[in-house]
Amino acid sequence: MIEGSPVPHEPPIYRRIADRLRQAILSGELRDGDRLPGENALMSEYGIARATARQALAVLINEGVAVPKRGSGVYVRQFRPIRRHGSRRLAREQWGAGRAIWDSDVSGRPYTVDELLIAREPVAEDVGRVLDCDEVWVRRRRYSVDGRPVQLAASHFPAALVEGTPVTTPDTGAGGVYARLRDLGHAPVHFTEEVRARMPAPEEAARLRLPAGTPVIEVCRTAFAAGGAAVELNKMIMDAASYVLQYDFDA
Amino acid sequence: MIEGSPVPHEPPIYRRIADRLRQAILSGELRDGDRLPGENALMSEYGIARATARQALAVLINEGVAVPKRGSGVYVRQFRPIRRHGSRRLAREQWGAGRAIWDSDVSGRPYTVDELLIAREPVAEDVGRVLDCDEVWVRRRRYSVDGRPVQLAASHFPAALVEGTPVTTPDTGAGGVYARLRDLGHAPVHFTEEVRARMPAPEEAARLRLPAGTPVIEVCRTAFAAGGAAVELNKMIMDAASYVLQYDFDA
Numbered sequence: 001m002i003e004g005s006p007v008p009h010e011p012p013i014y015r016r017i018a019d020r021l022r023q024a025i026l027s028g029e030l031r032d033g034d035r036l037p038g039e040n041a042l043m044s045e046y047g048i049a050r051a052t053a054r055q056a057l058a059v060l061i062n063e064g065v066a067v068p069k070r071g072s073g074v075y076v077r078q079f080r081p082i083r084r085h086g087s088r089r090l091a092r093e094q095w096g097a098g099r100a101i102w103d104s105d106v107s108g109r110p111y112t113v114d115e116l117l118i119a120r121e122p123v124a125e126d127v128g129r130v131l132d133c134d135e136v137w138v139r140r141r142r143y144s145v146d147g148r149p150v151q152l153a154a155s156h157f158p159a160a161l162v163e164g165t166p167v168t169t170p171d172t173g174a175g176g177v178y179a180r181l182r183d184l185g186h187a188p189v190h191f192t193e194e195v196r197a198r199m200p201a202p203e204e205a206a207r208l209r210l211p212a213g214t215p216v217i218e219v220c221r222t223a224f225a226a227g228g229a230a231v232e233l234n235k236m237i238m239d240a241a242s243y244v245l246q247y248d249f250d251a
Numbered sequence: 252m253i254e255g256s257p258v259p260h261e262p263p264i265y266r267r268i269a270d271r272l273r274q275a276i277l278s279g280e281l282r283d284g285d286r287l288p289g290e291n292a293l294m295s296e297y298g299i300a301r302a303t304a305r306q307a308l309a310v311l312i313n314e315g316v317a318v319p320k321r322g323s324g325v326y327v328r329q330f331r332p333i334r335r336h337g338s339r340r341l342a343r344e345q346w347g348a349g350r351a352i353w354d355s356d357v358s359g360r361p362y363t364v365d366e367l368l369i370a371r372e373p374v375a376e377d378v379g380r381v382l383d384c385d386e387v388w389v390r391r392r393r394y395s396v397d398g399r400p401v402q403l404a405a406s407h408f409p410a411a412l413v414e415g416t417p418v419t420t421p422d423t424g425a426g427g428v429y430a431r432l433r434d435l436g437h438a439p440v441h442f443t444e445e446v447r448a449r450m451p452a453p454e455e456a457a458r459l460r461l462p463a464g465t466p467v468i469e470v471c472r473t474a475f476a477a478g479g480a481a482v483e484l485n486k487m488i489m490d491a492a493s494y495v496l497q498y499d500f501d502a
Contacts, residue, residue, distance in 0.1 A: 248443050249442055
């Protein structure tokens with residue numbers, strides 16, 4: 001344990017190189033799709049070993065701002081991350097006024113639902129524990145922003161609750177599924193989000209077109225109606241390089 | 252787009268095998284450190300190809316509940332994840348009464364701070380943008396639970412704000428740094444948490460003893476005093492396999 005007096009804190013050389021390259025990306029000097037300096041260029045510029053040059057590039061690859069292409073080098077993979085506001089975006093004012101929740105995420109950037117599959121299914125065990133039912137209606141979507149798939153989402157509803165309503169159809173109407181749950185007398189009043197991170201399953205990596213080594217963030221959100229009944233469980237799988245999740249709360 | 256009528260939803264065989272093995276782990280039939288059935292055993296039991304057996308095991312490895320040991324097989328890496336409550340754990344009642352925030356995370360499991368480094372430093376650019384100062388006091392800790400490192404944390408405070416106070420010493424006293432900020436007239440009233448996931452930097456992987464292929468969750472928490480001044484920025488790096496982050500909020 002070291003403590004107390006000032007300690008100069010100099011990061012290792014590969015970190016400082018990564019910092020400079022990152023700065024070049026953030027400042028716009030290097031842009032999306034540009035090739036980063038290769039290992040040989042870094043070795044001669046900084047007088048470092050190949051392993052050190054590789055480490056510097058690995059930092060940026062790990063952070064998701066660069067991507068290696070086999071036999072060709074490392075390229076900028078710039079993508080302004082989507083800032084997803086946990087509490088603010090779900091505020092009653094948001095969906096209560098007929099707006100889509102997603103709108104608040106992309107700050108004007110166009111997004112598309114490019115896959116939509118709606119089905120009635122037997123409930124999976126983990127979902128059944130939360131929703132307390134045997135059958136569910138599931139809305140599976142893939143969302144893309146700027147032409148890039150960023151999120152897979154699967155909203156589950158107790159089948160008996162939403163049978164025959166617009167929740168089971170492609171167009172759920174103004175305010176979306178939460179406004180429809182409100183129409184049914186089951187307006188969500190409370191949300192719980194559980195957040196994990198892990199490596200993607202192969203089909204998740206394929207559907208999100210993830211470069212190797214990119215983790216996903218998994219968010220399971222449960223919506224509760226007054227009285228405490230869970231009325232929706234939404235499993236979301238997000239490209240970790242595309243998202244910053246923000247949560248605000250008071251002390 | 253497929254929609255409307257019931258669609259039977261049968262996951263692929265490797266998923267179903269992974270589900271069974273996971274169930275055996277969760278039920279306690281297979282325990283921490285036990286060897287999972289190998290590729291050969293799965294091939295003969297289920298009549299599947301080696302690639303399929305490998306995929307099934309990869310699912311569990313990716314989820315962090317199993318870990319491969321070179322030349323020896325795949326073993327259960329069970330660890331009851333730490334449920335970290337975002338809003339509840341930071342409630343004023345918690346630290347206001349002299350309790351440590353961390354206590355609410357581990358539900359009685361022993362945790363230790365096994366690294367503590369306290370230093371006064373020039374502020375890094377990203378932290379300086381938030382804390383609006385040139386020098387910071389930083390408290391760097393490593394936390395372990397059940398003998399396993401799970402989190403690296405670096406709390407930054409504007410140097411001028413905390414100079415000469417217990418915030419700059421190992422023992423911060425009852426209620427910790429937030430109670431001391433309160434004593435100074437800068438009690439936190441609002442928190443923002445930004446959550447990302449990425450692969451670890453090499454030194455993070457080493458300090459957290461992460462198996463290859465395990466991502467980290469990065470949480471940057473900013474504490475704001477009344478009036479809106481940022482009084483602390485805490486950068487936390489967590490073993491993604493060890494954590495579930497939970498956030499609760501009302502509609």
